[in-house]
Amino acid sequence: MATDYQIQRETDLETIDININVGPQHPATHGVFRMILTVDGEVVRDIDPVIGYMHRGNEKLPENCDYRQVIGYHDRTDYLAQFNTEHCYVLAVEKLAGLQSTERAEYIRVILAELNRIASHLMFTGAFGTDLGLPGTAFMYAFREREVIQEFFEELTGERMMYNYFRPGGVAWDVPENFRARCRQVLDSVRQGIEDLDSLMVDSEVVLARCRGLAPTATGDAINWGLTGPILRATGLKHDIRRAEPYSIYDRFDFEIPTGTTGDIYERLMMRLEEMQQSIRIIQQALDQLPEGPIMAEGMKRILRVPAGEIYMRVESPRGEYGVYLVSNGSDKPYRHKVRGASFSNLSALRQMAVGNYVADVILILGSIDIVLCEVDR
Amino acid sequence: MIADNPWLDAVARMGIVAVVVPVTVIILTWLERKVIGRMQMRLGPMHVGPYGILQGLADTIKLLSKEGVRPHSADRWTFELAPFVIVVPVLMSLVALPFTADIFVRNMTMGLFYILAVSGLSIVGFVMAGWGSDNKYALIGGVRAGAQLISYEIPLILAVVAVAMVAQSLNLNVIVALQHDTPFIAYQPLTFLIFTIAGLAELYRQPFDIPVAESEVVGGPFVEYSGIRWSMFQLGEFVSMVLISVLASLIFLGGWNWPWSWLSNGDVPTAAQIVLMAVKTGAFIMFFMWMRGSMPRLRIDQLMSFCWQMLLPLALLQIILNGLVLVYDWPNIILTVLSGAAAVAAVYLIYRLARASGVRYQPSALGGQRVGSVL
Amino acid sequence: MLGVLKAIGTTVRTALRKPVTVAYPMEKKELPHRARGLPVLLWDFEKTEPFCTGCQVCARYCPVDCMTVTMKDNPNYAAGKSKRKKIVDKFYIDYARCMRCDICVEVCNFDAIVMNNTWKGVELSCYDRQDLVLDLPALLLQSKSGDLETPFREPMGVAHSGWAPKAEDEEAAEGEKEGGEG
Numbered sequence: 001m002a003t004d005y006q007i008q009r010e011t012d013l014e015t016i017d018i019n020i021n022v023g024p025q026h027p028a029t030h031g032v033f034r035m036i037l038t039v040d041g042e043v044v045r046d047i048d049p050v051i052g053y054m055h056r057g058n059e060k061l062p063e064n065c066d067y068r069q070v071i072g073y074h075d076r077t078d079y080l081a082q083f084n085t086e087h088c089y090v091l092a093v094e095k096l097a098g099l100q101s102t103e104r105a106e107y108i109r110v111i112l113a114e115l116n117r118i119a120s121h122l123m124f125t126g127a128f129g130t131d132l133g134l135p136g137t138a139f140m141y142a143f144r145e146r147e148v149i150q151e152f153f154e155e156l157t158g159e160r161m162m163y164n165y166f167r168p169g170g171v172a173w174d175v176p177e178n179f180r181a182r183c184r185q186v187l188d189s190v191r192q193g194i195e196d197l198d199s200l201m202v203d204s205e206v207v208l209a210r211c212r213g214l215a216p217t218a219t220g221d222a223i224n225w226g227l228t229g230p231i232l233r234a235t236g237l238k239h240d241i242r243r244a245e246p247y248s249i250y251d252r253f254d255f256e257i258p259t260g261t262t263g264d265i266y267e268r269l270m271m272r273l274e275e276m277q278q279s280i281r282i283i284q285q286a287l288d289q290l291p292e293g294p295i296m297a298e299g300m301k302r303i304l305r306v307p308a309g310e311i312y313m314r315v316e317s318p319r320g321e322y323g324v325y326l327v328s329n330g331s332d333k334p335y336r337h338k339v340r341g342a343s344f345s346n347l348s349a350l351r352q353m354a355v356g357n358y359v360a361d362v363i364l365i366l367g368s369i370d371i372v373l374c375e376v377d378r
Numbered sequence: 379m380i381a382d383n384p385w386l387d388a389v390a391r392m393g394i395v396a397v398v399v400p401v402t403v404i405i406l407t408w409l410e411r412k413v414i415g416r417m418q419m420r421l422g423p424m425h426v427g428p429y430g431i432l433q434g435l436a437d438t439i440k441l442l443s444k445e446g447v448r449p450h451s452a453d454r455w456t457f458e459l460a461p462f463v464i465v466v467p468v469l470m471s472l473v474a475l476p477f478t479a480d481i482f483v484r485n486m487t488m489g490l491f492y493i494l495a496v497s498g499l500s501i502v503g504f505v506m507a508g509w510g511s512d513n514k515y516a517l518i519g520g521v522r523a524g525a526q527l528i529s530y531e532i533p534l535i536l537a538v539v540a541v542a543m544v545a546q547s548l549n550l551n552v553i554v555a556l557q558h559d560t561p562f563i564a565y566q567p568l569t570f571l572i573f574t575i576a577g578l579a580e581l582y583r584q585p586f587d588i589p590v591a592e593s594e595v596v597g598g599p600f601v602e603y604s605g606i607r608w609s610m611f612q613l614g615e616f617v618s619m620v621l622i623s624v625l626a627s628l629i630f631l632g633g634w635n636w637p638w639s640w641l642s643n644g645d646v647p648t649a650a651q652i653v654l655m656a657v658k659t660g661a662f663i664m665f666f667m668w669m670r671g672s673m674p675r676l677r678i679d680q681l682m683s684f685c686w687q688m689l690l691p692l693a694l695l696q697i698i699l700n701g702l703v704l705v706y707d708w709p710n711i712i713l714t715v716l717s718g719a720a721a722v723a724a725v726y727l728i729y730r731l732a733r734a735s736g737v738r739y740q741p742s743a744l745g746g747q748r749v750g751s752v753l
Numbered sequence: 754m755l756g757v758l759k760a761i762g763t764t765v766r767t768a769l770r771k772p773v774t775v776a777y778p779m780e781k782k783e784l785p786h787r788a789r790g791l792p793v794l795l796w797d798f799e800k801t802e803p804f805c806t807g808c809q810v811c812a813r814y815c816p817v818d819c820m821t822v823t824m825k826d827n828p829n830y831a832a833g834k835s836k837r838k839k840i841v842d843k844f845y846i847d848y849a850r851c852m853r854c855d856i857c858v859e860v861c862n863f864d865a866i867v868m869n870n871t872w873k874g875v876e877l878s879c880y881d882r883q884d885l886v887l888d889l890p891a892l893l894l895q896s897k898s899g900d901l902e903t904p905f906r907e908p909m910g911v912a913h914s915g916w917a918p919k920a921e922d923e924e925a926a927e928g929e930k931e932g933g934e935g
Contacts, residue, residue: 020514042678069816072854133584133591133675137764140418144773151785158789158868158905164854172859176787199763203756205729206585206674359518360588360677417764421774672764673757729755 017045020359024053030127030366031373035350042358047351054377062337067093067168067304070337074324075162077339078375080123083109083116084317086166091247092313092324093168097306104293105170106249111183111286112153112165114279118190119149120318121272124370125197128269131367132210138200145193152186168304170296180287187280194276202273208266215353215365217263225349229320229342230271231369235263241316252289253282265368272318272370305332312340319343319370341375391483395472403616404434410667417671441612444605449512452602456510461603461610464503468617471497475624476550478634478651489550490542490629494535497621500614501527504589507611508599519598522678523589526579529685530586534576536693540569541629543700544713554633559640561632565713568696568721570630572689574665577622579681581615583666585673586681619666620659627658688731692724781872787905789853790874792846792866794889795904796896800835802827803893804865807841811857811866819850820857844892848877848885867904869895 022035032053038046058077062070074085087109094101101109122142129138150160156175157165165172176182201207217227219235232239240257242250258274260267308330314323320342327336346369354365408423408431415422423430448457474489476482486492501524508520541562545553553562563570579586590598600611627633634651646654676684696717703713775782795804807824825842829835857866868874873895879885895901 018514020518065816066814068856069814069854072816072852129674133587134673135414135584135670137414137418137671140420141767144419147773154788155785156787158785158787158855158870159853162852162854164856172855196763196767199759200672201674201760204674204760205756206676208756209680210674210677358677358679413768416768416772419767419770419773421772421776424776668761668764672761 015040022363024050030371031376033347033366033371033373033376035362035366037359037362039359044355044357044359044362047354047362049347049350051347051373051376054373056374056378058374058378059337059339062334064333066332067306067334070334071166072162072164074339075164076374077341077378078317078319078322078343078372079161080120080372081116081317081319081322082161082163083112083166084315085322086163087113087248088313088315088317088322088324089326090166090168091315092311092326093304093306095313096309096311096326096328097168097304099169099297099300101168101170101297102294103249103291105295105297107286107290108171108175108295109166110248110250110253111283111290112156114282114286115149115152115183115186117279117318118276119146121276122146122149122190122193122197124272124318125201125269128364128367129197129201131364132201132207134200138197141193141196141200145190148186148189148193152182155182167296169300170294174295180290183283183287187283190276191280194273198273201269210361210364211266211269211368212264213262214265214357214361215263215368217353219263221352222263222349225352226345227320227349228345229316229318229370230268230275231263231320231346233258234260234267234271236261241314241321245314247313247315250282253285255279255282265364268368268370275318303332305330306334310336314340317342319372319375320346322375339375339378341372341378343369343371343373343375344378347371347376388483392473395483396469399469399472399617399620400613402620403613404438405431406434406616406619406663407437407612408434409663410670413664413667414671417668438609441609442606444608446605446607447602449602452512453510456506457602458510458607460503460507460510460599461607461614462503463506464500465610465614465617467496467499467503468614468621471621472617474550475621476554476628477624478648478655479551479554479646480648481652485551486549488548490538490548490553493621493625494531494538497618498527498531500618501531503614504599507603511599511602513602515597516599516601519589519601523582523599526582526586526589526678526681529682530576530579530689533572533685533689533693534580536690536697537569537573537576538629540566540693540696540700543697543704545629550628550633553629554635557632558635560710561630561636563630565710566630566696566700566717567714568692568717568724570626571721571724572693572696573626573630576685576689577626578666578669579685581619581622581666583619584670585676588675588678588681591675619663623659623662623666624655626662627655631658633658688724688728692720695720784870784872786870786903788868788870788874789855789905790869790871791848791851791853791877792857792892793869793874793895793901794841794844794892795865795867795901796893800829800837802829802835802837803841803889804863805841805844806837806839806863806865807844808839808862810860810862814856814860815851816854816856817850817852819847821845841889844889846887846892848887849882864906867901867906869901870903870905871895871900873900 017038017040020037020039022037024032024034034050034053036048036050037044038048058073062073065073071086071089074089075082078085090101093099122145126139126142129142130136153163154160156179157163157172217231217235219232219237222232222235222237228239236259238257238259241247243257255278258271258278260271306328308328310325310327312323312325314321316322321340322342323340325336325338325340326334329335350366350369353369354362357365411433412422412430423433426432426436448454471493473483474486474492476485476489504523504527505520508516508518508523511517511520541553542548544562544565545556547553547556578584582590590600600608603611634654635646638646638650638654699713699716699720702708703710703716796802797804806827807822809822809824812818812820812822822844823842824839827835827837827840829840830838853868855868858868877885
C-alpha cells in the first residue's frame with residue numbers, strides 16, 4: 001500500500017564549499033595579490049587574502065640612503081601618485097629639519113600633486129571599467145589622458161613615471177617657460193577625457209545594475225576598519241586631510257570635498273570622478289597664483305643633516321591617507337623610515353566588505369578599493 | 379545546381395560553405411579588432427599586411443602551430459571532444475541557411491526548426507569543456523555557460539516562433555519571399571528586440587559574456603585550452619555570430635528581397651541579392667561589435683533574471699498578440715501598433731528597473747566650473 | 754536605456770576621432786629636451802678628453818650603486834694641454850641597475866655626466882644582460898658622435914655648487930651664483 005512505502009532520504013549527500021584561488025597572477029587583482037575564496041555555489045563565504053608578493057624592503061633600505069636618495073623609494077611605493085608620496089616625504093624632512101621651502105616651489109608641488117591625483121583617478125576609472133567588463137574602452141580613454149599628463153611631466157622632469165623631482169627645501173630644478181600654457185592645454189584635454197569616461201560609465205544602466213547597492217559601508221564601520229580616502233568620503237564623512245590638517249599651501253585654495261551617502265562602490269567611483277573635477281579647480285587657482293622666485297630654500301647645504309627627532313607627516317594621496325613616520329638621529333641618513341600606505345589599511349577591510357557577495361562582485365569590490373600593491377607590501 | 383548527382387551536388391555545396399565561412403571568420407577576427415580599436419581611439423592591427431589585413435591569417439597560423447596542452451588529470455575524451463561538440467553543430471546548421479535565393483546547401487521546408495534545433499546542441503560542448511578541464515574556474519564557467527545558453531534559447535526560439543506564425547511557414551525562402559513589400563521588423567519590433575538580445579546572449583558577447591570572462595578575463599570553460607582547440611572555440615563563436623546575423627537579416631530585415639523587390643516589383647538579380655545580404659548581415663555584425671566595445675557585463679544572476687523575468691514574458695506576449703491578429707484576421711497594421719507599443723513599454727520597464735536600484739548621487743553644491751555630465 | 758544609449762553614442766563619437774596611436778618604431782615622437790634616458794658621459798671637444806675626472810661623487814650618491822669609477826693622472830695635464838689634473842680611468846655603469854634618478858647628474862661637479870635625452874638613451878634592449886654594463890668608450894660614444902646635441906644641463910639642486918676647474922673667472926662666478934640659488 002502507498003502508506004507502507006518508506007521514502008529513503010539521502011543522508012550522506014552534502015554540499016561542500018570549494019576554495020577558489022584568485023591567484024597572484026590574475027588580470028583582475030591589480031597587482032600580485034592573492035585571495036583564497038571559499039565559495040558556496042556563487043556566493044563567497046570567506047576570503048583569505050595573502051599579501052607580501054611585492055615586498056621589497058622599502059622601509060629598511062632607506063636607512064642606508066641619505067635624504068635625497070630616499071625620494072626615489074617613495075616614487076616606487078605608490079607608483080600612481082608619485083608626486084603625492086614625494087610631497088609627504090619632503091614635507092616630513094622639512095618639518096623635522098626646520099626648513100621652509102619657497103613659495104614658487106610650494107605652488108609647483110601642489111600643481112604637480114593635483115595633476116598626479118587626476119592621473120591616478122583616471123587609472124582607477126580605466127581599471128574599474130575593465131573589471132566591469134568593458135573590453136578596454138574605458139581603459140583606453142583613461143590612458144589617453146594619462147598619456148597627456150605623463151608627457152607633460154616628461155617635459156618638466158624628464159621621466160614619465162618615477163620623477164624624483166621634489167627635494168627637501170624645494171624642487172630640483174625650475175619649470176620650463178611654457179609651463180602655464182602647457183598646463184592649461186593638459187587640463188583641456190583631461191576635461192575631454194573625463195567627459196568621455198563620464199558618458200561611458202556613469203549613467204549606463206549596466207554599470208548601475210552592477211554597482212549600485214554593492215558593499216554599502218557605514219561611516220562608523222569605515223572608521224573602525226581604518227578606511228581613508230574616497231572610500232571614507234563615500235560613506236558620508238567629509239574628511240580630507242587637505243582640509244582637516246592643511247599641509248603645504250592647501251589652505252589657500254577653494255575646493256569642495258565630495259561626499260556620498262551609502263558608501264557602495266558606485267559612490268566610490270563617483271567620488272573619484274568628482275575629485276578629478278576638484279583637482280582641476282585647484283590647479284587652475286594655483287596656476288593663476290604661481291609666483292616668480294627661487295625654487296630652493298636659501299642656505300641649503302650639500303649634505304642635509306636632520307636634527308634628531310621624530311615626525312609623522314600625512315597627506316591626502318588619491319588612495320587615502322599616506323603617511324611617513326621619520327625618526328632621525330642627527331645624521332644624514334634616516335634612522336627609521338616608516339611608510340603608512342593607504343592601500344594597506346583599506347585592503348584589510350576587504351573581508352568585511354566582500355563576504356556574502358557573488359564572486360564577480362568580489363572582484364569589483366577589490367577594484368573599487370583602488371589598491372596599489374607596492375603600498376600594501378612596501 | 380552544381381552537379382546532376384544530388385550527392386555530389388550536396389558535397390560540393392557543403393565544401394564551398396565549409397571553405398567560405400571560415401575565411402569570412404578569419405576576416406571577421408581582423409575586423410573586430412579594428413572596430414574595437416577605433417572605438418578606443420587606437421589603430422588596431424597594422425603590421426601584418428597592409429592595414430593588418432593578414433592578421434587573422436597570422437593568428438590562425440599561430441594557433442594551429444601551438445602545442446595543444448592537456449592537463450594530466452583532465453577527463454581525456456570530454457576534454458578533447460568538447461571543441462568538436464561546439465563547432466560541429468554550428469557548422470551543421472549552416473546547411474539549411476540560404477545566403478541568397480540560389481546560394482544554399484539545401485532548401486529545407488523546416489529550415490528554421492532545423493537551424494535552431496541543431497545549433498542548440500553546442501550547449502553540451504560548453505559544459506563538457508567546463509567539466510573536462512578539471513579546473514574550478516572552468517567548472518564554474520562551464521556551468522554558467524550552460525545555464526545562460528539554456529535560458530536564452532527560450533526567448534530566441536519564441537521570437538522565431540512569432541515570426542513563423544506571421545509567415546505561416548518555417549521555410550526560410552518562403553519567409554524571405556513574403557517580405558518583398560515590408561520586412562517583418564515593421565510588424566514586430568518587439569520580436570526583433572528580443573531576438574537581438576537573445577542572440578547577443580547566445581553568442582556570449584557583451585553584455586552577456588560573464589561565462590567566458592569568468593573572474594574577469596580568465597576565460598571560463600576555455601581556460602585550459604590552447605592551440606587548435608582554442609581556435610575551434612573562436613571559430614565556433616564567430617560562425618555563430620555569422621549565423622545569427624544572417625538569420626536576423628533573413629527573418630526580420632527582408633533578406634535578399636527588400637527593398638529591391640519593393641522598389642522594382644520584380645525579381646532581384648543575384649548580384650544585388652549578395653549586396654543586400656552582405657549589407658544587412660554586416661550591419662548586424664557591426665552592431666554586435668559595437669555592443670562589445672561599449673557595454674560592461676552583467677552578473678550571472680542579473681542575466682538570468684533578465685531572461686526569465688523580462689524576455690520570456692515579453693516573447694509570450696508577442697506570441698499572444700500574433701495569435702490574436704491571425705485568428706481575428708486583423709490587418710497587419712494592428713500588429714505593428716500593438717507590438718510597437720509593447721516594445722516601448724519593455725524598454726521603459728528595463729530603464730525603470732535599472733534605475734530603481736538606488737538613489738542617484740547628488741553632488742554637494744559646487745561653485746566654479748562644472749564640466750562633463752557627472753550627474 | 755538612456756544611459757546605455759549614451760554609452761554607445763560615446764563609442765561612436767570616439768570611433769570617428771583620429772586615433773592617437775603613434776606607430777612606433779616606424780614613427781617616433783619627439784623626445785622633450787629634459788627627457789631622462791640613461792646616463793652618458795660628455796666629451797670635451799676642445800681638450801679631446803672626457804669632462805669626467807673620476808672624482809666618484811656620482812658613484813657615492815648613486816642610490817643603487819650602479820657605477821664604478823677610478824681615476825688616473827691626466828697625461829694631458831702633464832703635457833700642459835688641459836687643466837684637469839686627474840682624468841677618469843675606468844667608468845662602468847650598469848644600466849640594468851640604474852634607476853634614472855638623476856642624482857649623479859645633480860651632484861657632478863664638472864658637468865661631466867648627463868642623462869641621454871635621445872632615443873638611443875632609452876632603446877637599450879640586448880640579448881645578454883652583460884651587454885648592459887657599459888664601459889668608458891661606450892659611455893662616451895653618444896657625445897663623441899655628436900648625437901647628444903642638447904643635453905639637459907639646467908642648474909640643478911643644491912648640490913650643484915658650480916665647482917668647476919677655474920678656467921675662466923666668469924664661469925666660476927656664474928657657477929657660484931647658480932649654486933647659491935640653484
